[in-house]
Amino acid sequence: MYGLVNRAIEQLVIASKGDIAWERVCLHAGISSDGFIAMCPYDDDITYRLVEAVSVELSITQTQVLEAFGEYWVLYTADEGYGELLDAGGNDLREFLGNLNLMHGRVEGIFTQMKLPRFRVEDIRPGEFLLHYDSERPTLAPMVIGLVRGLAKRFRQTVHVERLLSAGDIAPGHAVFMVIEKSHAQTEEQ
Ligand code: HEM
Incomplete structure (x- = not known):
């Protein structure tokens, strides 16, 4: 790495x-x-x-370390001069995650030997979506929870994010996360 x-x-x-x-x-x-x-x-x-x-x-557990690290990564990369790249990724969490492969692709131009993780967003309903993560490093999956939380904070959004551990999620290197944008959920309930 x-x-x-x-x-x-x-x-x-x-x-x-x-x-x-x-x-x-x-x-x-x-x-x-x-x-x-x-x-x-x-x-x-x-x-x-x-x-x-x-x-x-x-x-704390290694899972907790990775979650904390993921959240910190958003602040850290912004501080290290990649803030504009983050800004160009989108105006809210859903949009940003949809553009994440593109953003990482740009990063790959700088870190040429990087092993890119791949992300895919699967919409369920407004404010609720699945985030699919494919990586050569499956043990890093808990980091994605922190990354989503950190990004949500950057966009001043409140989210609930959890990893789905269903039978369909056991392929090595693949993880799925359920993301619920709470502000959306509240709007719908009103
Ligand atoms: C502009 C800011 C960012 C920069 C400069 C950046 C750069 C990098 C670099 C250099 C690596 C190491 C890859 C390697 O050595 O093979 C990495 C890994 C990773 N990045 Fe980013 N990244 C950024 C933003 C993000 C964001 C916002 C996410 C949100 C999901 C993310 C998710 C990941 C993950 C999950 C990994 C672990 C790699 C793996 O699964 O193999 N990154 N990133």
């Missing part, structure tokens, strides 16, 4: 727990705390070891 991802994990830990906590995470993960180069691809195993070490440091 590109260093940009590992750097975001580093920033998340330092912002919430400080430098010493990050040193402990690196020690536990068996990696140097010298830092990562954003534009350099690293072995995926480093990212997985970091996630495991952060879960020990923060006493």
